[in-house]
Amino acid sequence: MRSSSEEASSSRLLVVDDDPELLLLLKDELSQQGMTCSSANCGSDALLMLRQESFDLVVLDWKLPDFEGTEICRRLRSSDDTTPVLMLTAHDDVDDRVHALDLGVDDYLTKPFELKELHARVRARLRRGQFANSERLKDSLSLGDLHIDLIKHQVQRGGHALSLSQREFDLLVYLIKHQGEVQPRQQILEAVWGQPFVGDPNTLDVYMGYLRRKIENPGQLALLHTVRGVGFIARLPTEDFGQGQA
Structure with a gap:
């Protein structure tokens, strides 16, 4: 059985946030876990990268300068893109969470958050994604x-x-x-x-x-x-x- 670090080492992530300091921190932290991280600081760049490349997970901020992260997720799902999305947001209202999940967000992490929780949620989403891929191969x-x-x-x-x-x-x-x-x-x-x-x-x-x-x-x-x-x-x-x- 592969360990969590072995699973992570082959994973490609897209991190999307308009805060340059947080974006750099997230990239550094996830890269130290053995993941390959690309980044974008706005929704239009993120969508362009998602059309051109394949990622195992998107770590996505809710608030972006051009449009909200929920709109990125809606566009992904409307084009049958099933790339898992972990939403980062200061919104902690239940209705906001329900709205994000209804649009196809896979997981939700409220700011401020502990980095160890971010690591755990990322690893969990990657494991689920790998399981889903293996199930699709059977089809x-x-x-x-x-x-x-x-x-x-x-x-x-x-x-x-x-x-x-x-x-x-x-x-x-x-x-x-x-x-x-x-x-x-x-x-x-x-x-x-x-x-x-x-x-x-x-x-x-x-x-x-x-x-x-x-x-x-x-x-x-x-x-x-x-x-x-x-x-x-x-x-x-x-x-x-x-x-x-x-």
Whole structure:
């Protein structure tokens, strides 16, 4: 299990505050915890940086010279940006907190605050973010430039959406889930078509042909390979899995 310091060392933070002394203090304190910190002193600069770069957490002041931090959070959430936001503010009214949380703020720290509490809240948000990312990975599959969204039932290759039938989708998902492993024909049929499989075994070859025509255009690497006398395997062509494959 990774320690808190190990988790922090790979984290990128954006700190946003218009108080230059506090901004410098926050950057120094968080950098000493092993985090990489960028900074902005106004909302427009912060939004520009968030569009251009990826951050694990935004430490955001409520009051900024151009617009409030809550407006930054609202714009992020309206564009489906889920970057966690820790709000720093002198507002301690319950209604203010509710308003900020409703706009998508993830955590709330009232000024003045102890630095050790800031450290604890930052570490907690980073841990939650890493857990959320690992959960999202379970909702998708990839092989090379082929990406499958299991929730939306969408497939892309090289950034282009592919149109698959439900059976083609199920077959592709099964093979990509077991990428690098030779899957016997009967095992594929029972997993995708149902057990026991009743029908023409050549059905599998027909659907493999459909899939290959859709996901392997001229100039693209072959991802689905035949293992003669055994079955099929999903893999990158640079990988060596023995003889008898096409």
